[in-house]
Amino acid sequence: xNEMDEDLEIKKEYIQLIVDxxxxxxxxxxxxxxxxxxxxxxxxxxGSCYLEMGRNKVVAAVYGPRxxxxxxxxxxxxxxxxxxxxxxxxxVEERKRPxxxxxxxxxxxxxxxxYEPVIMKELFPRSGIDIFVExxxxxxxxxxxxxxxxxxxxxxxGIPMRGLITSVAVAxxxxxxxxxxxxxxxxHGEADVPFAFVIRNGRIESIALVQMDGKMTVEEMKKxxxxxxxxxMEIYALQREAxxxxxxxxxxxEE
Amino acid sequence: MSEEILMDxxxxxxxxxxxxxxxxxxxxxxxxxxxxxxxxxxxKAEGSALVRLGDTQVIVGVKxxxxxxxxxxxxxxxxxxxxxxxxxxxxxxEAGPPDETSIELARVVDRGIRESEAVDLTKLCIEExxxxxxxxxxxxxxxxxxxxxxxxALAAISALLNTTVPAERFGLGDDFxxxxxxxxxxxxxxxxxxxxLIDPTRDEMSVGNRxxxxxSDKDNNIVAMQKSGSxxxxxxxxxxxxxxxxxxxxxxxxxxxxx
Numbered sequence: 171x172n173e174m175d176e177d178l179e180i181k182k183e184y185i186q187l188i189v190d191x192x193x194x195x196x197x198x199x200x201x202x203x204x205x206x207x208x209x210x211x212x213x214x215x216x217g218s219c220y221l222e223m224g225r226n227k228v229v230a231a232v233y234g235p236r237x238x239x240x241x242x243x244x245x246x247x248x249x250x251x252x253x254x255x256x257x258x259x260x261x262v263e264e265r266k267r268p269x270x271x272x273x274x275x276x277x278x279x280x281x282x283x284x285y286e287p288v289i290m291k292e293l294f295p296r297s298g299i300d301i302f303v304e305x306x307x308x309x310x311x312x313x314x315x316x317x318x319x320x321x322x323x324x325x326x327x328g329i330p331m332r333g334l335i336t337s338v339a340v341a342x343x344x345x346x347x348x349x350x351x352x353x354x355x356x357x358h359g360e361a362d363v364p365f366a367f368v369i370r371n372g373r374i375e376s377i378a379l380v381q382m383d384g385k386m387t388v389e390e391m392k393k394x395x396x397x398x399x400x401x402x403m404e405i406y407a408l409q410r411e412a413x414x415x416x417x418x419x420x421x422x423x424e425e
Numbered sequence: 426m427s428e429e430i431l432m433d434x435x436x437x438x439x440x441x442x443x444x445x446x447x448x449x450x451x452x453x454x455x456x457x458x459x460x461x462x463x464x465x466x467x468x469k470a471e472g473s474a475l476v477r478l479g480d481t482q483v484i485v486g487v488k489x490x491x492x493x494x495x496x497x498x499x500x501x502x503x504x505x506x507x508x509x510x511x512x513x514x515x516x517x518x519e520a521g522p523p524d525e526t527s528i529e530l531a532r533v534v535d536r537g538i539r540e541s542e543a544v545d546l547t548k549l550c551i552e553e554x555x556x557x558x559x560x561x562x563x564x565x566x567x568x569x570x571x572x573x574x575x576x577x578a579l580a581a582i583s584a585l586l587n588t589t590v591p592a593e594r595f596g597l598g599d600d601f602x603x604x605x606x607x608x609x610x611x612x613x614x615x616x617x618x619x620x621x622l623i624d625p626t627r628d629e630m631s632v633g634n635r636x637x638x639x640x641s642d643k644d645n646n647i648v649a650m651q652k653s654g655s656x657x658x659x660x661x662x663x664x665x666x667x668x669x670x671x672x673x674x675x676x677x678x679x680x681x682x683x684x
Contacts, residue, residue: 283653377652377663378657385646388667
């Protein structure tokens with residue numbers, strides 16, 4: 171019965187989430203939570219990033235390309251990409267039992283699959299690229315926050331990629347679509363759709379991750395995609411800024 | 426090794442057929458394999474169903490027992506979905522704890538049932554905050570010839586449709602049929618270049634594990650989605666797939682109405 175302690179995404183009793191055309195935290199429907207990104211925050215990792223998205227606090231680290239352990243996982247013609255999403259026991263209201271549960275195994279899988287076609291694995295045969303993301307504080311949208319942090323960490327590690335991944339969710343609450351839902355909207359809302367996009371040459375090229383639970387019409391789903399794309403472009407600008415900031419600082423030191 | 430070589434040959438075959446707009450088994454690109462549903466074959470279970478989707482076979486058993494509700498929904502029954510990809514079902518499955526594929530399978534099936542509110546959980550409260558009915562949906566793969574997800578989702582809802590709540594056995598009054606009020610149907614497509622194949626077989630999957638599952642309910646709402654596999658999906662194709670999947674689900678739902 172290991173399911174019991176998992177977040178089973180159960181809908182609780184009704185709470186009004188849209189009051190006078192505004193969200194509970196005063197945001198507009200298409201407004202992101204405040205985002206803070208810092209690249210290169212860990213010394214031992216090859217690349218790292220600390221990111222806050224509203225009350226979410228996550229840290230990402232990238233190790234590699236490096237030797238793969240266990241050896242039998244090696245691939246002769248390309249690098250193996252691994253992604254581990256993990257929540258700290260203190261990151262949620264009720265202590266989470268440490269270690270992987272079914273939810274984090276699934277998130278790790280779809281997140282890894284989002285990066286695999288983007289990372290230029292063919293340049294690093296027999297090696298491994300490990301992406302570790304830790305959720306220190308959770309407030310809905312942790313998988314999107316982690317993906318955004320992982321992208322910055324990968325760039326910081328100098329891993330060649332075909333584009334950058336940027337992620338954001340859209341939820342349906344009180345019958346309207348809202349960008350980047352926070353905890354209350356996620357718990358009491360009618361639907362949640364996390365997206366990740368590949369951005370290349372400054373524009374959205376394709377969908378790298380999409381999941382959904384809840385209830386939405388086909389039309390709403392298409393509208394949600396458009397809304398997520400706009401949000402993703404804003405996050406993309408912040409990811410770039412964080413990377414530039416780190417390397418601007420490096421240049422000055424060397425002069 | 427021979428398995429790998431065979432997969433390569435199959436891949437070439439699938440792709441060459443597809444260049445002529447054909448599938449290796451002669452189906453149309455959006456054609457679902459023949460479906461057979463058998464219900465009530467496990468009398469020890471409260472509900473059960475065997476689904477044959479072409480040569481793919483999945484059996485789902487539903488067991489129920491009283492248990493504690495979640496503290497945040499003290500008056501509702503609990504659904505727990507689990508999938509076992511037993512080694513009997515495929516040369517590539519291994520015994521042991523569930524891997525990410527079986528976890529994902531169970532969670533995608535679970536989301537369809539949960540989010541469509543297929544089971545009226547409010548009718549499964551025995552004593553608020555103390556005791557509710559727990560529904561265990563166990564997915565057991567028997568033969569994996571591709572698209573276990575859709576077969577499992579179909580077997581799960583079919584099993585729920587013929588589930589009897591075993592109240593008598595637990596001294597809780599008369600048995601009653603499980604209140605099922607929605608019919609979620611999952612449709613999985615394999616993306617191959619610019620095309621997509623609905624309900625892919627194992628051989629078709631040799632071109633790469635690039636799928637998306639879209640589950641819709643009886644009112645044609647989307648209730649669950651999962652992009653699975655290492656690939657990038659164009660927005661245009663995403664929209665097309667949503668439309669097609671909802672349409673296809675209607676066909677399959679007709680079969681459920683006969684149960």
